[in-house]
Amino acid sequence: MDALAGLLEGPRASGAFVLRIVLDPPWSIRVQDGSPLCLAVMLSGEASIEPDHGEPVRLRPGDVAIVRGPDPYVMSDDAAIAPQVIVHPGQRCVTPDGVDLRERMALGVRTWGSDPDGSVQLLLGVYEEVGAVGQRLLDVLPPLLVVADDTWDSTLIPVLAGEVTRQGPAQSVVLDRLLDLLLISVLRVWFDRPETQAPAWYRAHTHPVAGEALRLFHEAPANHWTLERVAAEVGVSRATLAECFRSAVGTPPMTYLTEWRMALAADLLRQSDATLNVVARQVGYGSGFALSSAFKRVYGVSPQEHRSAVPAR
Secondary structure, three states: OOHHHHHHOOOOOOOOEEEEEEEOOOOEEEEOOOOOEEEEEEEEOOEEEEEOOOOOEEEOOOOEEEEEOOOOEEEEOOOOOOOOEEEEHHHEEEOOOOOEOOOOOEEEOOEEEOOOOOOEEEEEEEEOOOHHHHHHHHOOOOOEEEEOHHHOOOOHHHHHHHHOOOOOOOHHHHHHHHHHHHHHHHHHHHHOOOOOOOOHHHHHHHOOOHHHHHHHHHHOOOOOOOHHHHHHHHOOOHHHHHHHHHHHHOOOHHHHHHHHHHHHHHHHHHHOOOOHHHHHHHOOOOOHHHHHHHHHHHHOOOHHHHHHOOOOO
């Protein structure tokens, strides 16, 4: 597993909010639901996306946008139009005056809008939680990124468009996995652009030394890694490993491993009721006490405090 694969395990969709939106101009929607990540796929027509602190970007058919939350943004057919719909947490849609629009704009299975035959159609996929691992990925993304239709070729878009309005066994799981695949595909295309300032851990995956060390850390974080053992696995000296890894990734190898283990532990604490000792063993610590000391050093709170806290939205 490379670094990108490991980090993409974090924002894996589970019961994600996936919707087909059908509209006729003029329209404007302000999204302030606090979600950490949203994918918008333009199927027909055009739209503008404008973050609260950024310039509007125009989407055309086949374009895919990734919006990093939780800051609000506006989607519209014209950036000059005042919002007509406000989206709140829980995907609650109201007018600017607070009138609920759930029933008025429902158009069928996972379909919402003003006109079932509208000229504007787009898919929206919302990740409502990403966890500590996913946050490491989101932290390197801009508030808004767009991959244009003419810069890549994805067969996933028509498949997702065809599945979104279907009903059937495990349909939500099908949509979750398709959304995950689309996210991975878009991010790979975006990271590989020459003009993109891809994070060091992504660029390092092709490095013969640092890339191999990253793979070991992500595939087996629970192993009792030492600098000497990692160096032996990679086939270099400890000094060469330390120098190459720091140069390629930006941090010493064991520091990176500690941060990765802590992110995994943070998600395990929130996603399960496993004891601290069990979580410790899963991320490479011999006891709950050892994990607790490291966790508090990295996050500033104890594992128990982290587990009982309400996730930020």
